[in-house]
Amino acid sequence: MPELPEVEIVRQSLNKKVKQKKVKKVIVRNRNLRLKIPVNFNSYFFNKKIIKVGRFSKYLIIYLPEDNYCLIHLGMSGTIHIVNNKSVNKYTNTSFYNSPFLPKKHNHVELVFENFKIIYNDPRRFGFFQLIKSNSDLIKRFNHLGPEPFDKNFNLNYVYNFFKGKNKDIKNFLLDQKFVSGIGNIYASEILFLSKINPIKKAKLLSKKECQKIIINSRKILLKAISMGGSSIRDFKDALGFKGGFQNEFKVYQQEGIECKNIGCSDLIRKKITSNRSTFFCDSCQK
Incomplete structure (x- = not known):
């Protein structure tokens, strides 16, 4: 989707x-x-x-x-x-x-x-x-949906308070459209890698600094994906014949077994199934 x-x-x-x-x-x-x-x-x-x-x-x-x-x-x-x-x-x-x-x-x-x-x-x-x-x-x-990542209401106060006492892992929250609208499996994995947060970390354990990273990097990843024409996972070309280019920027999504792209890290990207979804991450970089 x-x-x-x-x-x-x-x-x-x-x-x-x-x-x-x-x-x-x-x-x-x-x-x-x-x-x-x-x-x-x-x-x-x-x-x-x-x-x-x-x-x-x-x-x-x-x-x-x-x-x-x-x-x-x-x-x-x-x-x-x-x-x-x-x-x-x-x-x-x-x-x-x-x-x-x-x-x-x-x-x-x-x-x-x-x-x-x-x-x-x-x-x-x-x-x-x-x-x-x-x-x-x-x-x-759209009342049942959370704010978009670009919305001014998707801010530190909203995110940090939303996570209080929540046992669900952070990856599932990024996929929960009632929390934030528009993020799916591809971008959730990329956002958490850039934020250096383990996708299975419980939301209630996130610090304010980590919450701020998620806000900033959600906007950064999505804006970059839009500027590059989205992610062409299969045989996609737009009406002008151009493929999306963000799939060439993937750091973890569908990168299982490939060496982490962070400088100084030689660990391999792992894949784990959580809530019937494939989750990709670096166990060394994402804590």
Whole structure:
């Protein structure tokens, strides 16, 4: 599943293409995604101008006229493709983890504009579209989620007090969207390595200094990943044919058995399964 940086790359690609463009036609081939697409879906888009494309955590937000919004979550296999009408796209995929080309099957939703169309493809159908009818409802929709790492509320007071008395390990907290939104398995491992904190350390044992490291390094890692186009774990190219580059910067994720990249450390990166997730770390550097 794409994490915050990958969804941000999709947002940037979409916003550049559809901002202030009018939808000429809506095609829904399959309403049965994780959330069933409502029968009035067409009326929210047809002949309407897209104001902009935003994002919160791992959700795309299409801003529509009359204080309406459409959330898109890509799920496990959802991808968004941009197809131009008058020129042949070598690459269509703005998303991650699947083919850079538009697949022939599982194209569930199309938004058709004057010179191009946006196609949502999802073989496993775990993604969804959700219509939101007011800004207050949009805010309520995310009430169950914690702040993003970039949010001013993700600060030392919040993090340190959240961890008080908590027995759960720090890696699981970074994956807990109720604590902080947008971080997944890749970036949690990289953040903890940079912070020199063992992923299985209990959250209640973290000092204020360690909490501050997590805050600073969460922002540092995610911003660097965004600047490098995200992490291309599989055969990904964006709509311009470029791969993400942050996978070349991995220090621990998927580096099991490789020598630690910290200067002066010759230990090997270890892999441990915690809560059914692969956790990568250096036992010498991360305490």
